[in-house]
Amino acid sequence: xxxxxxxxxxxxxxxxxxxxxxxxxxxxxxxxxxxxxxxxxxxxxxxxxxxxxxxxxxxxxxxxxxxxxxxxxxxxxxxxxxxxxxxxxxxxxxxxxxxxxxxxxxxxxxxxxx
Amino acid sequence: xxxxxxxxxxxxxxxxxxxxxxxxxxxxxxxxxxxxxxxxxxxxxxxxxxxxxxxxxxxxxxxxxxxxxxxxxxxxxxxxxxxxxxxxxxxxxxxxxxxxxxxxxxxxxxxxxxxxxxx
Numbered sequence: 001x002x003x004x005x006x007x008x009x010x011x012x013x014x015x016x017x018x019x020x021x022x023x024x025x026x027x028x029x030x031x032x033x034x035x036x037x038x039x040x041x042x043x044x045x046x047x048x049x050x051x052x053x054x055x056x057x058x059x060x061x062x063x064x065x066x067x068x069x070x071x072x073x074x075x076x077x078x079x080x081x082x083x084x085x086x087x088x089x090x091x092x093x094x095x096x097x098x099x100x101x102x103x104x105x106x107x108x109x110x111x112x113x114x
Numbered sequence: 115x116x117x118x119x120x121x122x123x124x125x126x127x128x129x130x131x132x133x134x135x136x137x138x139x140x141x142x143x144x145x146x147x148x149x150x151x152x153x154x155x156x157x158x159x160x161x162x163x164x165x166x167x168x169x170x171x172x173x174x175x176x177x178x179x180x181x182x183x184x185x186x187x188x189x190x191x192x193x194x195x196x197x198x199x200x201x202x203x204x205x206x207x208x209x210x211x212x213x214x215x216x217x218x219x220x221x222x223x224x225x226x227x228x229x230x231x232x233x
Binding site: 033041042043045048088090092094100101102103104105106107108110 | 118147149151156157158159160161164166205209220221222223224225226
């Protein structure tokens, strides 16, 4: 496998459910990111992991909980979400050594909270 | 202040014609990189082209070229010979060299331009 893979592609969950989004990269990158993309809004950076340590948390509500067990895997644990959390969640990875390294994205998980 | 500004929410272009998608940016960091991504309706973000702040020449990648005007802080994407498959959302993004927090350089995105290629 190559690139960045996200599962599931689609997820519908109730507000009391607990679910997890998974991201896997096989590019040997040392940084991984979670972005949220809501309709008609720019991509919002949620979390950044560099060398498996969380280095950025952009005021994301605690109902979103990231986990990075190793450099290839990134999870986003979800619990007691709200309908406004419905969005496309994108995972990305990059080799964080300079400005000229592009980020590679997965296909995203389209989340609907009902 | 917004770091990346894309002022065209939607653009239309006739097939086989060229189109320019606008992007302006704001940074005080002398070292930065500018990126363009394409997002089809499937959702995946596809990297198209990169321009470094110190690059002397405009970047080109097949039918994509970047019109980089450093003094104006603009990095417009030019797509030549548009194809129907070019219909998608296009995002401009920037990565600054200066690390403001933690130890990872972040990509900051604009709000995007929805391009529709007409047959």
